[in-house]
Amino acid sequence: MHDTRYIDRYLPFLQSLLTPSRLQHSMGVMRVMADLAELYNLDREQAVVTGLLHDAARDLPADRQMALIREGGIELADPCEEHPVYLHALAGAYLIAKELGITEPNVLDAISTHSYVGNGSNFHSCLSWCLRFADILAPSHEWKGMKKLKSVVYAGRKEESALLHCGWVIEYFREHDVPVHPNLQSCYRDMRRRVPVDEHFFDRW
Numbered sequence: 001m002h003d004t005r006y007i008d009r010y011l012p013f014l015q016s017l018l019t020p021s022r023l024q025h026s027m028g029v030m031r032v033m034a035d036l037a038e039l040y041n042l043d044r045e046q047a048v049v050t051g052l053l054h055d056a057a058r059d060l061p062a063d064r065q066m067a068l069i070r071e072g073g074i075e076l077a078d079p080c081e082e083h084p085v086y087l088h089a090l091a092g093a094y095l096i097a098k099e100l101g102i103t104e105p106n107v108l109d110a111i112s113t114h115s116y117v118g119n120g121s122n123f124h125s126c127l128s129w130c131l132r133f134a135d136i137l138a139p140s141h142e143w144k145g146m147k148k149l150k151s152v153v154y155a156g157r158k159e160e161s162a163l164l165h166c167g168w169v170i171e172y173f174r175e176h177d178v179p180v181h182p183n184l185q186s187c188y189r190d191m192r193r194r195v196p197v198d199e200h201f202f203d204r205w
């Protein structure tokens with residue numbers, strides 16, 4: 001199956017919404033999702049479509065994102081979700097359901113929770129975690145810690161990858177004055193308790 005068919009299908013929609021660099025990022029996330037679909041036994045079509053569409057609302061102005069939230073009757077669980085870094089995920093899932101007729105709950109949930117908002121039943125699904133990993137592993141950015149995350153993700157070590165991802169996002173948000181969502185803090189605490197890693201696990205980023 002060629003992923004270009006999804007690019008062809010959704011390109012006009014994405015071009016109307018995204019900056020060229022965001023579109024590049026989205027295609028990069030799509031390609032990483034294709035890799036991860038194989039590694040983590042995901043449905044390939046769902047994985048690549050989720051990657052391609054995950055940031056549909058990211059470049060909309062904050063007031064347009066908020067208008068979508070209101071239109072969709074979406075309740076924000078925490079005041080920090082008004083920040084676009086969180087809001088675009090909720091707004092984007094609503095937008096692709098509305099404009100593209102995407103209905104698969106796991107796809108919509110993966111997109112709406114990729115910034116750690118919400119607490120739906122698919123918050124911890126493999127598709128949702130893979131999207132969070134792919135969002136960082138897409139080659140459009142050279143994030144600190146990316147090499148380590150890549151090696152752990154591509155080794156199929158999902159739990160350790162999730163712990164690394166969550167810890168890294170918290171650190172990144174703190175450095176950039178983005179409010180840390182309570183879900184991030186509780187996820188991190190929970191995984192520190194559950195995932196057996198040695199004390200130097202984070203040192204080797």
Ligand SMILES: [Fe+2]
Nearest residue numbers: 054055058114
């Ligand atoms: Fe995003």
Ligand SMILES: [Fe+2]
Nearest residue numbers: 025054055135
């Ligand atoms: Fe993204």
